[in-house]
Amino acid sequence: MNKQEALFSYTLRLADNGLILSQRLAAWTGHGPFLEEDLALTNIALDILGQAKSLLEYAGQVEGKGRSEDDLAFLRGEREFYNTQLVEQPNGDYAKTIARQYFVDVFDFHFYTALANSKDETLAGIAAKSIKEITYHVRHSGSWMLRFGGGTEESKQRLQDAVNDLWRYTGEQFEMNEVDALLIKEGIAVDMTAVKAAWDKQVINILNEASITTPLVAVMQTGSRQGKHTEHLGYILAEMQYLPRVIPGAKW
Amino acid sequence: MSNNDTQGTLWEVFLQRKPGQPFVHCGSLHAFDKEMALQNARDLYTRRGEGTAIWVVPSTAIVSSSPEDLGPFFEPANDKVYRHPTFYQIPDAVKHM
Amino acid sequence: MEEWFDAKLQKNEMIEPKDWMPDNYRKHLIRQISQHAHSEIIGMLPEGNWITRAPSLRAKIVLMAKVQDEGGHGLYLYTAAETLGTSREEVLDALHTGKAKYSSIFNYPTLTWADIGMVGWLVDGAAIMNQVMLQRTSYGPYSRAMVRICKEESFHQRQGYESVCHLAFGTPEQKAMAQDALNRWWWPTLMMFGPTDDKSPNSAQAIKWKIKRESNDQLRQRFVNQTVSQAEYLGLTIPDPDLKWNEERQAYDFGTPNWDEFAAVVAGNGPCNKERLAARVKAHNEGEWVRAAATAYALKKNEVMSAA
Ligand SMILES: [Fe+2]
Ligand SMILES: [Fe+2]
Ligand SMILES: [Fe+2]
Numbered sequence: 001m002n003k004q005e006a007l008f009s010y011t012l013r014l015a016d017n018g019l020i021l022s023q024r025l026a027a028w029t030g031h032g033p034f035l036e037e038d039l040a041l042t043n044i045a046l047d048i049l050g051q052a053k054s055l056l057e058y059a060g061q062v063e064g065k066g067r068s069e070d071d072l073a074f075l076r077g078e079r080e081f082y083n084t085q086l087v088e089q090p091n092g093d094y095a096k097t098i099a100r101q102y103f104v105d106v107f108d109f110h111f112y113t114a115l116a117n118s119k120d121e122t123l124a125g126i127a128a129k130s131i132k133e134i135t136y137h138v139r140h141s142g143s144w145m146l147r148f149g150g151g152t153e154e155s156k157q158r159l160q161d162a163v164n165d166l167w168r169y170t171g172e173q174f175e176m177n178e179v180d181a182l183l184i185k186e187g188i189a190v191d192m193t194a195v196k197a198a199w200d201k202q203v204i205n206i207l208n209e210a211s212i213t214t215p216l217v218a219v220m221q222t223g224s225r226q227g228k229h230t231e232h233l234g235y236i237l238a239e240m241q242y243l244p245r246v247i248p249g250a251k252w
Numbered sequence: 253m254s255n256n257d258t259q260g261t262l263w264e265v266f267l268q269r270k271p272g273q274p275f276v277h278c279g280s281l282h283a284f285d286k287e288m289a290l291q292n293a294r295d296l297y298t299r300r301g302e303g304t305a306i307w308v309v310p311s312t313a314i315v316s317s318s319p320e321d322l323g324p325f326f327e328p329a330n331d332k333v334y335r336h337p338t339f340y341q342i343p344d345a346v347k348h349m
Numbered sequence: 350m351e352e353w354f355d356a357k358l359q360k361n362e363m364i365e366p367k368d369w370m371p372d373n374y375r376k377h378l379i380r381q382i383s384q385h386a387h388s389e390i391i392g393m394l395p396e397g398n399w400i401t402r403a404p405s406l407r408a409k410i411v412l413m414a415k416v417q418d419e420g421g422h423g424l425y426l427y428t429a430a431e432t433l434g435t436s437r438e439e440v441l442d443a444l445h446t447g448k449a450k451y452s453s454i455f456n457y458p459t460l461t462w463a464d465i466g467m468v469g470w471l472v473d474g475a476a477i478m479n480q481v482m483l484q485r486t487s488y489g490p491y492s493r494a495m496v497r498i499c500k501e502e503s504f505h506q507r508q509g510y511e512s513v514c515h516l517a518f519g520t521p522e523q524k525a526m527a528q529d530a531l532n533r534w535w536w537p538t539l540m541m542f543g544p545t546d547d548k549s550p551n552s553a554q555a556i557k558w559k560i561k562r563e564s565n566d567q568l569r570q571r572f573v574n575q576t577v578s579q580a581e582y583l584g585l586t587i588p589d590p591d592l593k594w595n596e597e598r599q600a601y602d603f604g605t606p607n608w609d610e611f612a613a614v615v616a617g618n619g620p621c622n623k624e625r626l627a628a629r630v631k632a633h634n635e636g637e638w639v640r641a642a643a644t645a646y647a648l649k650k651n652e653v654m655s656a657a
Binding site: 032038039042043045052070073093151242243249 | 390393394397400401402403405406408409410413414416417420421423424427462512515519520522523628631632635636637638639640642643646649650
Binding site for chain 2: 034035036037039040043136139140143147
């Protein structure tokens with residue numbers, strides 16, 4: 001693997017996280033728990049999809065084979081996606097959507113803060129712009145974590161169930177492989193060790209504040225760095241990609 | 253749809269379009285607490301870059317004049333011309349005033 | 350009081366929430382504004398239906414932003430209705446129990462991607478004609494909400510037309526998809542303006558109160574006049590054999606919509622009435638524990654303002 005291939009793979013990984021998560025969030029538009037929150041969550045989905053779009057466009061440039069952001073989003077198969085299994089988990093109830101979101105938001109916050117110092121100017125630029133959006137996302141999902149934890153017995157239980165369910169998918173966010181090793185040497189990629197420490201601290205803090213028990217999970221799920229996913233991803237892609245595949249080459 | 257269901261309470265939103273400008277009422281929304289009211293105001297009323305600062309106020313905290321007040325409240329000010337600079341005559345030769 | 354109110358209308362002055370107003374004026378407004386709000390909210394469904402299947406990232410972003418705008422419109426209108434003394438809960442309850450109406454157009458299904466462009470071009474286009482007029486409606490909060498809405502609506506019709514352009518000038522399959530969508534949406538769109546003037550008693554009263562400023566037939570005619578050339582540019586055929594330019598009237602003559610179908614859809618028997626309402630009720634019911642949690646949390650934090 002050379003630097004260009006590593007950078008392509010690394011950029012896709014970030015892009016796919018945003019693309020798949022926003023695809024999940026978008027399913028809430030028009031179905032939120034009340035109108036104001038419906039609009040708020042759609043804003044977040046739009047931010048994240050915007051980030052993913054910039055990253056996919058850049059991935060296409062890095063690859064240098066003339067693939068556009070849409071080619072990369074709509075014409076890759078299940079084993080060519082590198083998002084974490086966490087973001088492809090179903091929306092479930094609003095507690096699950098919020099817990100998933102909070103786990104990702106806190107990760108993104110620390111990750112992109114570090115990435116803003118990347119020697120790759122494009123990634124650094126996208127990161128710097130994204131941090132402002134992500135700071136707000138953490139504030140939004142974090143305040144809901146506290147509302148659910150400190151709200152009713154039911155909301156607390158639902159949040160606890162969601163956290164228990166999702167916890168085993170959180171470890172994958174910090175995995176590093178040969179792509180990271182190569183790009184860290186170049187000063188491009190982020191060392192996940194520090195991101196994990198910051199994530200652990202902030203998440204465990206809010207779980208305590210919300211009176212939620214931090215789960216003890218012996219085995220974290222893994223595989224997405226090799227394009228291995230949960231069964232959910234195939235369905236997400238089937239829905240998302242069908243139209244450009246029915247009329248190949250069409251402009252929309 | 254139970255009887256004790258709630259949609260939160262009504263808040264009024266005031267936006268400052270640019271730093272230094274006055275805050276202007278731009279609309280209302282529902283929220284359950286202060287932080288949510290602030291966030292909802294941001295998500296609802298600044299999606300097109302309309303503001304740089306927000307006030308949110310519970311609607312119940314607003315005291316307003318009523319239509320009957322129109323005369324006694326506001327008409328007395330109409331004939332107080334001496335409050336306006338144009339009431340005073342300054343010789344043309346005097347500048348910068 | 351009644352004279353004072355009439356005089357105010359005569360002078361084209363706005364009526365404000367604390368002003369005296371006839372009971373029927375208030376009732377008419379509550380009904381019209383909340384129906385309008387429900388239409389925006391229900392309108393999120395047929396278009397939201399395609400967000401996860403939008404065929405490009407740009408199209409997905411645009412559609413999400415548009416559907417979100419419609420939610421905002423519903424919200425501005427619900428708060429305008431609240432100034433007349435109804436609560437959000439009351440008006441939502443009326444919707445969920447089937448007592449309140451909303452625009453029938455949203456009871457038609459969005460079957461293909463072309464329907465999304467068609468809804469933007471035709472349905473938003475028709476809605477905008479109505480909404481532009483309502484900016485000058487006599488009730489202040491309604492008028493102010495409409496001014497804000499019209500500003501936001503300006504991109505909706507344009508993005509719809511742009512999307513139809515891609516199809517009409519695209520592959521043969523895409524063009525066929527666009528023509529099929531136009532065939533299905535044309536007549537329901539014309540019916541959006543409501544029954545003909547002779548069959549619309551509410552409408553006459555609304556014009557007297559300056560809530561509405563133009564009649565259903567006037568608006569419908571204006572819509573047809575402006576849309577024909579837009580369809581011609583696309584090379585699409587409007588599915589009306591009676592459509593032709595009338596030199597004398599300086600307007601298009603056009604056929605009669607199927608008013609029986611209109612009545613059936615209004616009465617609840619359109620293709621998607623049940624699905625639309627069920628989706629709203631489901632979201633409301635599933636959101637109940639979320640709202641209860643937020644209420645309880647605010648109580649514990651001692652942040653509850655006296656309930657409005
Ligand atoms: Fe709208
Ligand atoms: Fe619209
Ligand atoms: Fe609309």
